Amino acid sequence: MTRGVLLDLAGVIYDSEIAIPGGIDAVARLRQAGLAIRFISNTTRSSKQRVLERLEAMGLTVTNADVFTPAHAAREWLLRNGRAPYLLVHPGLAPDFYDLPDRDKRAVIVGDAGEAFTYAALNDAFRELSAGAELLALATNRTFRDADGELSLDAGPFVAALEFASLKRATVLGKPSPEFFLSALASMDCPPDQAIMVGDDAEADIAGALRAGLSGALLVRTGKYRQGDEKRFDPRPTATVADLAAATDWIIARRD
Amino acid sequence: MTRGVLLDLAGVIYDSEIAIPGGIDAVARLRQAGLAIRFISNTTRSSKQRVLERLEAMGLTVTNADVFTPAHAAREWLLRNGRAPYLLVHPGLAPDFYDLPDRDKRAVIVGDAGEAFTYAALNDAFRELSAGAELLALATNRTFRDADGELSLDAGPFVAALEFASLKRATVLGKPSPEFFLSALASMDCPPDQAIMVGDDAEADIAGALRAGLSGALLVRTGKYRQGDEKRFDPRPTATVADLAAATDWIIARRD
Known part of the structure; x- marks a missing residue:
């Protein structure tokens, strides 16, 4: 059933x-x-607030608690593990990481940063990892369907790049992490x-x-x-x- | 002996x-x-000519035939396999790929492109791969020692990113490819x-x-x-x- x-x-x-x-x-x-x-x-290019507004504009009423995003899971992980975020994410997602407490230890958080995936930003993130930061992947999707209808690179390839360089394995917070599916199911x-x-x-x-x-x-x-x-x-x-x-x-x- | x-x-x-x-x-x-x-x-940030000039300036006399570079191996691969290069390399390396014949089929060639590893360039390379191009890695080194003395991202992480996105395996031309070592040894x-x-x-x-x-x-x-x-x-x-x-x-x- x-x-x-x-x-x-x-x-x-x-x-x-x-x-x-x-x-x-x-x-x-x-x-x-x-x-x-x-x-x-x-999706890690918009804050949760923006996602809710988009759905509302389409005529779909949903509450904050109805929507599960990797950024929310990442916030909980950071609080639970006592680490501050080092963000390698799309500027549109940054609001989801406001107001977290300061910590000495950090975690590099990788989302679908798009054009913000510059060599300099990736290299800075790699150096954070070398200095002891943990690696968190909001998602590991290979591609997404871009505005031109073609597939474009999602967060996954850049997570793979940082894993390869740092010899660290990312903790995956969004799909396909079983915990992510199970936390959404538990909420209902x-x-x-x-x-x-x-x-x-x-x-x-x-x-x-x-x-x-x-x-x-x-x-x-x-x-x-x-x-x-x-x-x-x-x-x-x-x-x-x-x-x-x-x-x-x-x-x-x-x-x- | x-x-x-x-x-x-x-x-x-x-x-x-x-x-x-x-x-x-x-x-x-x-x-x-x-x-x-x-x-x-x-090293894939300089043409072979530039490498020879640098050694000469340091007081080391070497001939063109004494130096083995992945770009040279890539040229031979392209000629042997009848493919034109789609370059994702440092501007300093581009001269090593001049004067290759036009071909319908292509191969994406990844070197240590540095700042030229933009999201747009990586995405274009991914779309070439999706359209049938082969993937050639000049090198798969994880890091190199940068001018500031710290380690920075080399070509390998970006090869890993494109492999992950395209589900293709790169053909590696430089070290650690056994063929690369063996061709240098065969020459002597x-x-x-x-x-x-x-x-x-x-x-x-x-x-x-x-x-x-x-x-x-x-x-x-x-x-x-x-x-x-x-x-x-x-x-x-x-x-x-x-x-x-x-x-x-x-x-x-x-x-x-």
Whole structure:
């Protein structure tokens, strides 16, 4: 029986800030069917506040507690481990790291920094790691679908670069970290084997959710999806469907 | 019996364009002892012409055929495989890729591009790879000793980033590729088991040379050497010595 649904945002609900047709209506249908929903995003170019405003502008009402972002997980990690952040993130994400206490020890936090991934910034981060900082990856996605419709480099390649240089392994906070899926599910009291994930990233969303123990993971052919993605990573999606509207049909038809 | 010696350049002969004390004299002593010498460098910020001029200015006379660089190996690879270069290299290296024939198919060539490693340049290279280009790494060194005396990011981390994003494996042309060591040895008719490598990079120079079958590899404590490097990578150096002068003593004392 399915009681909870985790939805990715970019590529599932919207694309380049424009709602994907049928998506907002699909969320309403899932809610009407009595399913609990959380939004679980690896997008690290906007603050959570900005994400909520974007969804509101599309006609989707969500509360702060409905949305799980890696930056929030990183804040909790920093507080728990007594470290201050050294940010290698997009300027739009920086507000999520305001107001953290000063600490002697640091952690390099890597998000999808885009143009802010300069040689100088990467080299400074590498030197922080050499001096003892820990390495935190908000996400390890390889690519995202850029405004021109083509795939562009996401945070993952730059995390790989810093791991290679520093001989350190990153702690991954966003998808595909099992803890990230499980914390979203815990917030709605839903065990993983009664939950379905819907995403457009066959690796971070789909393989990640199935490894975390979710009962199903549906790959949508919107967003960054490219032909053949369903066979590129293991475990493979439970099903591959056109979009969130089709995923909703699939979930409601099989919910019991 | 030792008949041939391979010498790294940056960190062994010079540091930031300044000759390391005793190095030039050590090369003369190796030559006087009748040992054949080749210089084998992963430096990819200068053209080969510029490297030769730098050595000449330090009082070391070497011919074009004495120096092996990854760019030369890359030119040969491109001609052999019928591909045109897509360069992600330092501007100083570009002259080594002039005058190659036009081809439909391409290969992305990654060197130590320094500040030229912008997000836009890396993303363009990734899109070339997605469109079918092959990935060639001039080197995979993690770090080099920068002008300020600290370690900075070399080409390797950026090769790792592009491999991660494209799901392609790079063909490595410089050290630690066994072919690179063997082609330098072949040019002086010296079998690997009669040759010694001297370098400051425990991974690319030392482990690389020993994996290529050389009879010995001496790690010098100049250049990028950091305490503990001799234990960081396998196989470990045959010996660790102060500098090229000490390495020369070691080689001449044990040559038979």
